[in-house]
Amino acid sequence: MHRTRVRVVRDALDANDTIAAANRQDFDRAGVTVVNLMSSPGAGKTTLLERCLEGLDGVRAGVLEGDVRGSLDAERIAALHVPVAQIETGAGFGGECHLDANMVRSALPSLPLHELDLLVIENVGNLVCPAEFRVGEDFRAMVVSVTEGEDKPLKYPLMFRACDLVIVNKVDLLPHLDFDLDKLLSHVEAVHPGVERMLVSARTGEGVDEVRDWLVQAATRERVPA
Amino acid sequence: MHRTRVRVVRDALDANDTIAAANRQDFDRAGVTVVNLMSSPGAGKTTLLERCLEGLDGVRAGVLEGDVRGSLDAERIAALHVPVAQIETGAGFGGECHLDANMVRSALPSLPLHELDLLVIENVGNLVCPAEFRVGEDFRAMVVSVTEGEDKPLKYPLMFRACDLVIVNKVDLLPHLDFDLDKLLSHVEAVHPGVERMLVSARTGEGVDEVRDWLVQAATRERVPA
DSSP states (O other), rough: HHHHHHHHHHHHHHHHHHHHHHHHHHHHTTEEEEEEEEEEESSSSSHHHHHHHTTTTTEEEEEEEEEOOOHHHEEEEEETTEEEEEEGGGGGSSSSOOOHHHHHHHHEEEEEEEEOEEEEEEEEEEEGGGOOOOOSEEEEEEEEEGOOOOTTHHHHHSHHHHHHEEEEGGGGGGGGOOHHHHHHHHHHHHHOOOOOEOOOOOTTTHHHHHHHHHHHHHHHHHHOOO | HHHHHHHHHHHHHHHHHHHHHHHHHHHHHHHHHEEEEEESSSSSSSHHHHHHHOOTHHHOOOEEESSHHHOOOHHHHHHHTTEEEEEEEOOOSSSSSSOOOOOOOOGGGOOOGGGEEEEEOOOOOOOGGGGGGGOOOOEEEEEGGGOTTTTTTHHHHHHHHOOOOOEEEEEGGGGSSOHHHHHHHHHHHHHSOOOEEEEEOOTOTTTTTHHHHHHHHHSOOOOOOO
């Protein structure tokens, strides 16, 4: 019984990887760099994205929003006149807690891929499951906010290990918190040595330039097809 | 293929409910009230629990900690000389993102159930999946922090609907945020009309008495076996 269940799960993961590879081929063909952006609920992904999208001179960006329910974030992005599509996972199994490659694939026809240089996929707010599912992205970035406590890298190591960039958000709140930033950064380093980190406040704009530059660099790099 | 997968999922949910009912029988037999405490990562469940446990005069409390990795929270609770057990979900499928009834059942022998009036199960930090799995609890409470934004009830309605109590934490930070508390509360009301709400700051202690009273009342109520 138990062995059967494990086998089913493995099949499902293989199917995800197969579809992720197909997505990646489509992204490469269109010449679009794809960033999978992940975090806890409320860490500030959308606000950060709004800030970054406003100054992406010359880089044609699009966004794919993943949420359990609703299209609030997609509406915020659309207000910036950026092409955006929404995946609502709530129609699935009690509300899927992550995006998988097939969900992303189903949304691709809604986006003008060939007119984009950069596609940011804003994943469902969740520090566990999204890290387990590749969707065909080139890069993975995560946002962790300083209000979440210093212990998150130790408690959710897979997410921190899976990412190419760790963005520490809400640093404007540091004076009002009992929060040890050095401790957080040492925990990040412990679970993912050498990973790139940026300190930002999406609210005040502090550090946002650095994230925007990272996105521009990702979108304009020389492409090596997967 | 799709129909087969749905059937497997349904079986798994049924098995969970069966085991949850067995847990509930054990809890009833031991005369212990069980509260399933849920939230996003870093919303402040453990700090709130520490605060509440310090003044639970006459109520004998125990805690079951669920985390993907580590035993940091269990160590914090143990420091208060409260019986505590840790479930680490990381050994499972890439790190299970919730507690299910079977995980809870496996941990029960580690707790002196018959010497407790109250068992708080601190679930894995996640606003989606924990709401889908009953573990045999009498009550479900959730913590949402004001740093997470007003939109969370709309984006994660199942969690807000599943709970008997919604605790709004970190209200001490309100002066430093662009956060509309009335908007959050109206969203809570929209997805779960009439649900009990409490405004607290686990950090300053504001409002914690009310949560503690709620726990005491839950633990000392007349028991109606399920």
